[in-house]
Amino acid sequence: MPQSKEVTIYDIARVLKVSPATVSRGLQNHPHTSPKTKKKILATARQMGYRHNQSARNLTSKKSHTIGVIVPALTSHFMFCVVDGIEKVANKEGYNLIISQSSELSAREADSAKSLFNNRVDGLLASLALDSADLSNFDIFFKKNIPVILFDRVIEHSNCTNILINNHKAAYDATTHLIMQGYERIVHLSAPFRQNIYTERLAGYQQALADHNIKFRKEYLIIENMTMEAGAGAANTLLKLKNRPDSVFAADDSCAIGCMIALKKKGIKIPEDIAFVGFNNDPSCKVVEPNLTTIHYSGHEVGEIAARLLINHLNGIASIHETKTVILRHELIVRESSLNPNKGLKPIK
Amino acid sequence: MPQSKEVTIYDIARVLKVSPATVSRGLQNHPHTSPKTKKKILATARQMGYRHNQSARNLTSKKSHTIGVIVPALTSHFMFCVVDGIEKVANKEGYNLIISQSSELSAREADSAKSLFNNRVDGLLASLALDSADLSNFDIFFKKNIPVILFDRVIEHSNCTNILINNHKAAYDATTHLIMQGYERIVHLSAPFRQNIYTERLAGYQQALADHNIKFRKEYLIIENMTMEAGAGAANTLLKLKNRPDSVFAADDSCAIGCMIALKKKGIKIPEDIAFVGFNNDPSCKVVEPNLTTIHYSGHEVGEIAARLLINHLNGIASIHETKTVILRHELIVRESSLNPNKGLKPIK
DNA sequence: TTGTAGGCGTTATCAT
DNA sequence: ATGATAACGCCTACAA
Numbered sequence: 001m002p003q004s005k006e007v008t009i010y011d012i013a014r015v016l017k018v019s020p021a022t023v024s025r026g027l028q029n030h031p032h033t034s035p036k037t038k039k040k041i042l043a044t045a046r047q048m049g050y051r052h053n054q055s056a057r058n059l060t061s062k063k064s065h066t067i068g069v070i071v072p073a074l075t076s077h078f079m080f081c082v083v084d085g086i087e088k089v090a091n092k093e094g095y096n097l098i099i100s101q102s103s104e105l106s107a108r109e110a111d112s113a114k115s116l117f118n119n120r121v122d123g124l125l126a127s128l129a130l131d132s133a134d135l136s137n138f139d140i141f142f143k144k145n146i147p148v149i150l151f152d153r154v155i156e157h158s159n160c161t162n163i164l165i166n167n168h169k170a171a172y173d174a175t176t177h178l179i180m181q182g183y184e185r186i187v188h189l190s191a192p193f194r195q196n197i198y199t200e201r202l203a204g205y206q207q208a209l210a211d212h213n214i215k216f217r218k219e220y221l222i223i224e225n226m227t228m229e230a231g232a233g234a235a236n237t238l239l240k241l242k243n244r245p246d247s248v249f250a251a252d253d254s255c256a257i258g259c260m261i262a263l264k265k266k267g268i269k270i271p272e273d274i275a276f277v278g279f280n281n282d283p284s285c286k287v288v289e290p291n292l293t294t295i296h297y298s299g300h301e302v303g304e305i306a307a308r309l310l311i312n313h314l315n316g317i318a319s320i321h322e323t324k325t326v327i328l329r330h331e332l333i334v335r336e337s338s339l340n341p342n343k344g345l346k347p348i349k
Numbered sequence: 350m351p352q353s354k355e356v357t358i359y360d361i362a363r364v365l366k367v368s369p370a371t372v373s374r375g376l377q378n379h380p381h382t383s384p385k386t387k388k389k390i391l392a393t394a395r396q397m398g399y400r401h402n403q404s405a406r407n408l409t410s411k412k413s414h415t416i417g418v419i420v421p422a423l424t425s426h427f428m429f430c431v432v433d434g435i436e437k438v439a440n441k442e443g444y445n446l447i448i449s450q451s452s453e454l455s456a457r458e459a460d461s462a463k464s465l466f467n468n469r470v471d472g473l474l475a476s477l478a479l480d481s482a483d484l485s486n487f488d489i490f491f492k493k494n495i496p497v498i499l500f501d502r503v504i505e506h507s508n509c510t511n512i513l514i515n516n517h518k519a520a521y522d523a524t525t526h527l528i529m530q531g532y533e534r535i536v537h538l539s540a541p542f543r544q545n546i547y548t549e550r551l552a553g554y555q556q557a558l559a560d561h562n563i564k565f566r567k568e569y570l571i572i573e574n575m576t577m578e579a580g581a582g583a584a585n586t587l588l589k590l591k592n593r594p595d596s597v598f599a600a601d602d603s604c605a606i607g608c609m610i611a612l613k614k615k616g617i618k619i620p621e622d623i624a625f626v627g628f629n630n631d632p633s634c635k636v637v638e639p640n641l642t643t644i645h646y647s648g649h650e651v652g653e654i655a656a657r658l659l660i661n662h663l664n665g666i667a668s669i670h671e672t673k674t675v676i677l678r679h680e681l682i683v684r685e686s687s688l689n690p691n692k693g694l695k696p697i698k
Numbered sequence: 699t700t701g702t703a704g705g706c707g708t709t710a711t712c713a714t
Numbered sequence: 715a716t717g718a719t720a721a722c723g724c725c726t727a728c729a730a
Contacts (some may be wrong), residue, residue, distance in 0.1 A: 019702075053408070056706090059708090099445065099446075287606055368717045370700060373710090374715090405707035408709095
């Protein structure tokens with residue numbers, strides 16, 4: 001098993017009878033290099049099977065060419081897409097990735113941050129854990145001026161650029177859609193209201209109610225984790241309400257679907273008895289019956305933009321500090337779960 | 350934005366009035382170091398905010414501490430879990446990951462392989478693209494004696510360790526289950542028979558038929574891509590068969606689910622008219638109605654074992670060459686889609 | 699345009 | 715047990 005020796009720029013230099021410096025310059029088409037020698041260098045490099053040594057480059061450049069990613073969990077299709085988007089851009093730009101999960105725990109988020117910090121990542125892309133109330137976990141990065149970009153679950157902070165959708169508007173759209181279908185007793189199923197995505201969605205929901213003269217009832221707020229199991233639990237809570245709701249706007253598809261399935265098992269008809277709108281456009285939306293109306297926004301886009309922004313910043317092409325917030329497009333995708341067969345369309349106000 | 354200077358072992362040495370070599374040894378608890386100085390070194394290192402420089406280490410060790418991963422696509426929950434499992438182990442062991450997708454194309458697999466090769470990954474974990482007929486894409490790795498471990502979609506090869514389940518047995522179990530439920534006209538819905546996972550599943554299916562004196566009909570073989578859309582297409586093919594099948598064993602859940610949904614839209618009842626068994630235990634199995642019976646095996650386990658094996662090999666703890674094949678456990682998970690309400694249990698033979 | 703030489707942070711091989 | 719020193723492969727002033 002002989003680990004055949006690697007070709008270095010010295011080897012190429014020797015063959016071409018030039019200095020290693022010239023080879024180095026030729027390889028990275030440095031401005032002050034004659035096209036001829038550059039061509040020669042490139043040719044023999046290829047022919048000799050030269051591969052650059054990133055570690056050596058990192059050593060001189062004092063960079064790791066590595067980006068850290070912290071996500072709450074890799075269990076949703078959405079986060080999957082985000083990471084995929086990040087991966088694509090990072091790959092193309094010659095950056096490596098270290099991905100870690102906080103498991104929705106601020107304490108583990110701190111561990112991840114520390115670990116990535118010790119790995120000397122050049123920058124960080126993160127989405128906050130459910131119980132992270134501030135950005136103190138990232139202070140080590142701020143102190144060393146390492147760029148941090150937050151996506152989806154964010155907190156406004158002078159040191160961070162944020163990438164997200166207009167959650168308020170999205171929730172407003174979703175709720176209004178239910179109202180337009182003739183629903184009035186709308187439950188909002190969401191997670192503990194700490195993260196922006198949940199507080200904003202709540203606010204959007206409330207605004208839509210207000211704009212259509214529907215009184216907000218706090219007993220119509222059901223707080224759960226956003227899992228299928230939690231959704232099933234929510235179904236019980238929901239059925240016990242004195243004033244039986246006629247619809248649900250959930251802040252997450254999985255939770256909505258868990259709830260739908262549990263209700264259906266008890267003989268509740270959807271959307272006849274209770275209509276549903278979810279959030280995230282999980283693939284399961286098209287499997288559950290009836291198909292789930294939901295808010296779609298592209299995880300790939302989130303990931304790609306986050307990575308692009310960070311890498312441009314690292315490469316000095318553009319500064320993060322010029323763009324504090326990026327708001328991406330969202331879209332309401334209407335499916336049967338929210339189409340009211342009885343009441344039809346109803347005018348606003 | 351001053352990029353505060355990094356602490357090196359020289360700085361620590363200076364403070365402690367010892368040589369950098371001693372610090373280096375102390376930091377990696379080298380056998381020949383006095384416990385006292387070691388303790389001092391560790392203490393001041395922490396206190397000074399020292400972080401090791403992986404690139405410098407890589408340079409001297411002639412390793413990248415990076416593992417390459419090639420998957421056909423990151424669109425299934427299963428592959429998601431595999432990558433997650435790899436990530437967990439690699440993270441803990443201080444290895445970085447470069448993940449790339451072949452998009453089920455051998456040509457892109459070749460590109461990925463080349464790219465990872467140029468990135469000097471220390472080892473490779475791969476699952477083959479749908480149209481990869483041999484391992485020639487990985488010859489560059491074999492030539493340089495860089496370890497390659499294949500998982501799930503594999504080909505036997507003297508240079509590779511393989512990690513997979515007993516697909517033959519799994520398919521046999523699935524098919525037998527349908528037979529025991531009283532089904533006899535069993536369609537097998539699968540992908541082009543090139544990869545082991547599909548040929549083996551076909552063989553297991555055929556063996557089960559044979560063992561129960563059911564004649565194999567080649568018109569009961571439907572070849573599609575393993576997507577929901579393809580499954581919907583398969584539904585049409587299936588309905589056109591002269592001898593209407595009473596059940597389907599699909600080599601993939603998504604495909605099965607797409608097929609089920611399409612059939613249901615045409616008024617076919619499941620499992621009364623046609624029963625279903627899938628493969629992979631995708632989360633959607635518990636969303637579709639009726640819930641889909643399937644073969645489960647742990648993606649996390651696949652990923653963790655693959656990574657563990659590779660890293661142990663790289664660290665010289667154990668050699669890959671001692672273990673040529675790892676067969677993991679699988680399990681039939683019975684759900685309503687395959688429970689025959691009419692015919693009940695039927696004796697074998 | 700090209701060459702020289704020093705440095706990036708660490709490890710390993712010698713000595714001591 | 716510790717110290718000096720030479721790699722590791724590449725980049726970049728600076729000099730020519």
